[in-house]
Amino acid sequence: MTGRTASIEAPCACGSTAVRQVNQFVLNDELWWDSEFSCEACGRYMCEHAGPGAAPDGVREALLAAHGPVRLRPAGPLPSAVAAMKVFREVSAASLSRARELVEELRRDGLVGTAAEMELLASRLTRRGVPVEVGR
Numbered sequence: 196m197t198g199r200t201a202s203i204e205a206p207c208a209c210g211s212t213a214v215r216q217v218n219q220f221v222l223n224d225e226l227w228w229d230s231e232f233s234c235e236a237c238g239r240y241m242c243e244h245a246g247p248g249a250a251p252d253g254v255r256e257a258l259l260a261a262h263g264p265v266r267l268r269p270a271g272p273l274p275s276a277v278a279a280m281k282v283f284r285e286v287s288a289a290s291l292s293r294a295r296e297l298v299e300e301l302r303r304d305g306l307v308g309t310a311a312e313m314e315l316l317a318s319r320l321t322r323r324g325v326p327v328e329v330g331r
């Protein structure tokens with residue numbers, strides 16, 4: 196489970212610098228993220244968020260900065276653009292035209308995102324018969 200957690204410095208009410216630990220992962224075939232705030236100086240601890248859904252930009256940026264992006268590529272010729280488009284519409288609620296663009300991007304350069312995002316896409320695409328591989 197590498198590439199799914201990152202630490203962000205955050206100011207604490209006590210005046211010290213605390214740590215926000217963010218995680219993004221796949222659970223029950225859905226993308227989840229959580230965020231925990233902890234301050235060593237005053238002992239303040241909070242679970243700020245834990246639940247399904249797309250991670251906010253700050254969380255994604257921290258994960259991408261800590262681990263670099265992960266790239267999803269076709270593992271062979273795409274058998275059907277329709278199957279791949281269905282997955283994009285399910286996973287990211289993409290419009291028809293956006294789903295078509297994503298299939299084109301996948302074909303051309305591959306898609307880039309966080310490890311958990313690409314892991315979810317890879318498992319959904321594979322299940323629909325679209326061969327893909329996750330790499331750098």
Ligand SMILES: [Zn+2]
Nearest residue numbers: 207209234237
């Ligand atoms: Zn504190």
